[in-house]
Amino acid sequence: MITYLLLAITIGLGVLSITLLRKASRKPLRDGILTALLSVSLGLFIYLYGTWVFLSIYAKYVFGVSYLLLGLYFLWKRKRVLRATNALYKVVLILFFGTCCILYFTGTTGVPERVDLDFPLKKGRYFVIQGGKGLPTNLFHFSLRGAIYAMDIVRLNDFGNRANTVFSRNLEDYAIFGDTIYSPCNGRVVRAHGSNPDNIPPNMDRGPKNTNMVVIETDTYTVFMGHMKMNSVMVKEGDRVTTGQPIGRVGNSGFSSEPHLHIQVHKREDGHPWYRSTPLYIRFNGNSYLLNEVIKKKNL
Known part of the structure; x- marks a missing residue:
């Protein structure tokens, strides 16, 4: 394992x-x-x-x-x-x-272009299990198309762990599973999907094309949030959303070995799909976070 x-x-x-x-x-x-x-x-x-x-x-x-x-x-x-x-x-x-x-x-990407978002989770302490400014801290995302500044976020329990054990096959053991996700910005929902079942850890066989997701478009950038819980997505394509509005719950759908929130942001560029446009480095409420850093409510 x-x-x-x-x-x-x-x-x-x-x-x-x-x-x-x-x-x-x-x-x-x-x-x-x-x-x-x-x-x-x-x-x-x-x-x-x-x-x-x-x-x-x-x-x-x-x-x-x-x-x-x-x-x-x-x-x-x-x-x-x-x-x-x-x-x-x-x-x-x-x-x-x-x-x-x-x-x-x-990092290895020079000075990245940044975007400031509202942190989309509210319950307690969270942890950047994958993230950073390119190599070597964001190795897994660096290998994906355009996701060099993507972040994977888990929630910490009272013991400072992301689950009740070192590894569990029970989704409910993971502190973040089922957490409400709130819109990190104002914008329009351009993609919303929530019918895919959640993987039982560590199974990722369903792959990236079976991810429950919400994609929000603003005038200048596009936000992708994935791995949501089955049947938890609360918005539909074409909806206008505002910062802090509930949009879904954290799950383990798609290419994911354990429950977490995946978030990445790209600049809006004419002639390019959002995932092929320039990736943006994310700041939450004015603060930047790197691999293995704790996100505390008092810092938001």
Whole structure:
């Protein structure tokens, strides 16, 4: 199961970063500096990119605090033991993890055109499970046509997880399943479909052409929201909607392995279908969000 594998990789790399820090503290500065830099770059990488939410977002903070405290302890207990070291592979890995950490914030798409929307969910804390400014943070969406700034959003429960267990086949276990989706803007509904059944996780066999969706068009851009719950869409094509109006509920239809809201926005361009037009980077109520960031109501 991919969920368990990604979580195991996250925890394993986190432990490895701490182990490398301990090794660096047992070497003289000349030999230990590269190991220490490798540890720091790996630790920051897994802190930013790790799938901690599969366990709990609080696990991420526990790891970060533990890393800092253990780093201070290892420095205090530092021993000067001479050991041979192979520097080349460490330099390569430091450059790789360091570059990924920088690209987490900058992305690879330059300065994107932006759009400001009202956040379409209202119940509590939400989490960007996929999103960012292109590669490497938005790898999955980057491979889709024009979806380089698309976002996948889940809701967090009281334990900081998106479901009651690490992985569940029960749709009701996912905190976001059935949440009301509100229109993020004023506009006209140009596509509304809601008859497709919800997938039972992790089944995605029905594919992207069987997604319950609402597509809203404004004078300057088009908003697509997908994976809605079967028979939950509350609007029809041609309807005028206003910001904050209920339009559907979060589900797991189409090309989706677990309940979440998929949202992407494109500039309106004559002669191009909306999904082939220029993608826009989304801001919710004036705030930008990246991969693995929490969206809190107080920030909206």
